[in-house]
Amino acid sequence: MAGNSSTASTPVRVAVAGASGRMGRMLIEALRATDDCVLAGALDVAASPGIGSDATAFLGHASGVAITSDIKAGLQNADVLIDFTRPEGTLAHLAVCAELGVKMVIGTTGFSDEQKAEIAALAQRTAVVMAPNMSVGVNVTLKLLEMAAKAMATGYDIEIIEAHHRHKVDAPSGTALKMGEVIAEAMGRDLKECAVYAREGITGERDPSSIGFAAIRGGDIVGDHTVLFAGIGERIEITHKSSSRTTYAQGSLRAVRYLAAHKTGLHDMFDVLNLK
Template sequence: MTVRIAIAGCSGRMGRMLIEAVVNSADCQLHGALDRPGSPTLGQDASGFLGHSSGVLVTDDLHAALKGADVLIDFTQPEGTLAHLAVCRELGVKAVIGTTGFDAAQKALIGEHARHIGIMMAPNMSIGVNVVLRLLDMAARSLNEGYDIEIIEAHHRHKVDAPSGTALQMGEVVAAALGRDLKECAVYGREGVTGERDPSTIGFATVRGGDIVGDHTVLFAGTGERIEISHKSSSRVTYAQGSLRAARFLATHPAGLYDMSDVLGLPR
């Protein structure tokens, strides 16, 4: 079975990585390539940067890019992703969403779209990161007393949201394992005289700089020992390959809202 894939934000760093992954895949076909209005790439061959022609031209016409596609892969911005999903729903195209930074209302709207089309949404498409999430659940349940929990993440200078979606998901996994609500126990910044650390909190620290692809560490700091569970990305290739795996999964599954646990067959 060949999965016909459209890619949003095709001229960005992640978009180009996705195009390369699709072009080099034996069972996926590049079907559409979307970019923002006014982009200098409009009208160009989507895989031209690789030195060969795919026959797919970059467009800002959502219907033209999505019509006939099986799956859209979208790593753009929340507002753009929601606009794309509305057309996906209209045309019956499934969607893999790697975009982060959605608020509660936007997430609810995605859930509504998922009643009509298959959507796989995850803040991190890396297979390794999603295995780490399972490890964090296990660690938090075992280290549920006497350990302070801090989440440290680092990304490139161009990332616009903080903390990262992956860091927040890690926090949600840890909080759930401890029976807490992350909204109530998260601390996103410390400055000045803050007083002693509240042991029920989960702290976040954010680093932005250079071309860091994505580093995440969850620190369990106890008395006399520290446990660190880390994942470090050296290339966006892992996100692209995870996205294709998600697209293959969606191609054979009905409408619904899925995550990478479903794709990888991991217990929730």
């Protein structure tokens, strides 16, 4: 696939974790469509029915890359690993990446503070881009929210509403939480102290310093996020809607290209997109 590339440089060799899953397959398909990156490894859990099969078989194409549960074997030919799996698996993969000098793009969400500290420590040994959402559009939206929050720090109630498909296991979404963090930071608040995740019964009047969250789950919604700044006499809504996971895959490839110039350190999509 990349052998016919007209670029002078060697393609970046990329491994994909969770290769049999929906996001894994989207990443593999995106890699197949590029000239500057090539699929070099495919990982999945030992229980996956895809183990041993060709990673691009679902596209009707033979890549010669077999899906394996052996982390070191899956990474032996890779420059970068892209991982959208579960926190425990991602940490296990990162430990091996740090040992082998393989860089990593992490799109996994749901990390605890302790796990985030572990990632930061391992990023001193290899370069990592980590973001709760790899979509270029979502990250531009985060920048817009930062601007809006600074201008509307008083007199506006802030509510974050997110909707996802019925299979999503965590709530609020990692993207919704990131939106809350960006807004709180811009306003000089701590999200841990001002977030409200549930309302039921007689709740009393709304605390003006709070940031509210609401989560909707249903059908095949890929991901919708709306932030409402509700004032007296006006309201602003900033919305991002994903209709396909393709945006996450394309953002991930931009992160892979960004890592080419970095040997160590923990980076995010604001770094990748030069939004800081």
